[in-house]
Amino acid sequence: MDIIFNGKTRTLPKGISIQELLDQLRLDCMQVVVEHNNNIVPRQRLAETSLHNGDTLEVIHFVGGG
Amino acid sequence: MDTLVIAGRSFTSRLMVGTGKFSSNEAMVAAIEGSGSEIVTVALRRVDIDNPQDSLLRHIDPKRYLLLPNTSGARDAEEAVRLARIARAAGCEPWVKLEVTPDPYYLLPDPIETLKAAEILVKEGFIVLPYINADPVLAKHLQEAGTATVMPLGAPIGTNKGLRTRDNIAIIIEQAIVPVVVDAGLGAPSHAAEAMEMGADAVLVNTALAVARDPGAMGTAFKKGVEAGREAYLAGLGKQQDKAEASSPLTGFLREK
Numbered sequence: 001m002d003i004i005f006n007g008k009t010r011t012l013p014k015g016i017s018i019q020e021l022l023d024q025l026r027l028d029c030m031q032v033v034v035e036h037n038n039n040i041v042p043r044q045r046l047a048e049t050s051l052h053n054g055d056t057l058e059v060i061h062f063v064g065g066g
Numbered sequence: 067m068d069t070l071v072i073a074g075r076s077f078t079s080r081l082m083v084g085t086g087k088f089s090s091n092e093a094m095v096a097a098i099e100g101s102g103s104e105i106v107t108v109a110l111r112r113v114d115i116d117n118p119q120d121s122l123l124r125h126i127d128p129k130r131y132l133l134l135p136n137t138s139g140a141r142d143a144e145e146a147v148r149l150a151r152i153a154r155a156a157g158c159e160p161w162v163k164l165e166v167t168p169d170p171y172y173l174l175p176d177p178i179e180t181l182k183a184a185e186i187l188v189k190e191g192f193i194v195l196p197y198i199n200a201d202p203v204l205a206k207h208l209q210e211a212g213t214a215t216v217m218p219l220g221a222p223i224g225t226n227k228g229l230r231t232r233d234n235i236a237i238i239i240e241q242a243i244v245p246v247v248v249d250a251g252l253g254a255p256s257h258a259a260e261a262m263e264m265g266a267d268a269v270l271v272n273t274a275l276a277v278a279r280d281p282g283a284m285g286t287a288f289k290k291g292v293e294a295g296r297e298a299y300l301a302g303l304g305k306q307q308d309k310a311e312a313s314s315p316l317t318g319f320l321r322e323k
Contacts (some may be wrong), residue, residue, distance in 0.1 A: 007123060011189040026185075031121045032113055033155045040155045058112065060123045061150050065109025065138050066084025066223065066272030 001053035012051060019047040024060070033063045068300065070268050072245055073161075073193045073214040075132075079104045081292045082134070082247065084272025087224075088281060090155045092126045097275040098126070102284025107163055107270065109138045110149050110156075128158075134195065136163040142176070150187055162187060164196040164219070173223045177204045178280035181211065188212040197249055200231035203256065205238045205246075216242065217270065218248035218262065224273040226253025227262050239265045255291025262295025263303060 001014050012021065018041060022029050033059040034041045041049055052059070070077040075100065082105040084230035090093035098106055106126055126133065135153035136213040140146035143166065157250065166179040175197050181204065187194045193214045198204055201220035208216055218235050228251065239246050245267035252258050258269045271288050276282035 006115070025115055026118070027113060030120070030157075031123060033152045035152065037091075040151060042155070060110050060137070060156075061113050062108045062133075062156065063111045063119075064085035064088060064122060065136050066086045066107055066270070 001043055001051070003051055005052070005057050006059055014053075015050050017047055017050045017056070021051065021057075022046065028040065032059050034059055049055045068296070070245060071197075073213045076086050077104045077132075079289070080268040080296055081258070081289055082107065082268060082270040083275060083285065084270065085122065085126070086272055087276035089132055089276075091120060091122075093276075093281045095125055096282030097278075097285040098131070100282040101146065101275065102272075102285075102289045104131060105132045105134050107136050107272070110152055111139070131184075132161065132163050133158050134163050136197075137165045137183075137296075138167070140166050140183075141168040141179075142166065143179040143186065146179070146183040147186050148185075148191055154247050158193055159193075161260070162195065164194050164213075173217070175199055177201060178297075180204075184208055184213050185211045187226075195247065200234035200238060201240060202234055202237040207239065209242070209244050213244065215247050215267075217247045217249040220248050221251025223250045225251050226255035226274060226296065228253055232260075232264070235261070235266070236264055255287045256323040257291075258288050259291040259295035259298075262292055263298050265299050
């Protein structure tokens, strides 16, 4: 299945959870915020939220800024 | 003790610093430490999977500094509100430097969208610090909407030009019922001192530190500028006038009257 991950298409195994994807990408869930189809996913629900074909995912973190 | 109070929280330092544009995390940390700041701004962006970076938060201890996420990149109220909510979900305290800059060339803030976003965010319980042009009427509207400060610009972001909006900032300060933080365009400690001498409550600096040959030393230089300006303001500056007034007595020896 394909999802849009930070603006780019990404092919993922069917039914993968957001937490599993973060782990695969070596992203620390404490350092990022995830928006799933434009809704913020609370950290405690990352593991139970699975992805579906056509979903949009934004993974955001802090960078330097003024 | 002279403290800066924003939304009921006290700060000793009146200098806020940004974390953008530094050549390295080490340079950024040196600037923050040198500046003595207690409030540090950060931005939110997409994680770049192809170029994994060291997390910014590994270098800034949120227990030591108040992290002030900005909404930079937002071009309208909706995007700004979205960024503020993301920042809060990241575990930050609900403080936000509200920034809405639709024009990428001058990066001037959109007053209408900023006010709209401020109204929404205040209702959602955010402590809102809006970045604005030095417009006294807009500053009033924002304060009425419940913002915790107003942050008028001295000059466009990153220009190092200093207080080009001086007269309007003076009016904002005169009318303010919340702290006035002069943000953007301050390129030298003298600019920061000037803002503080006028009675600004604080200033925010980023580019001037980030582009300095020695960001740590420049942080300290700005700290001194801010402190000098504040102390002068509290001490009471003399009025400017056109006619000279001798500092030494004019009578008593060469020309007896």
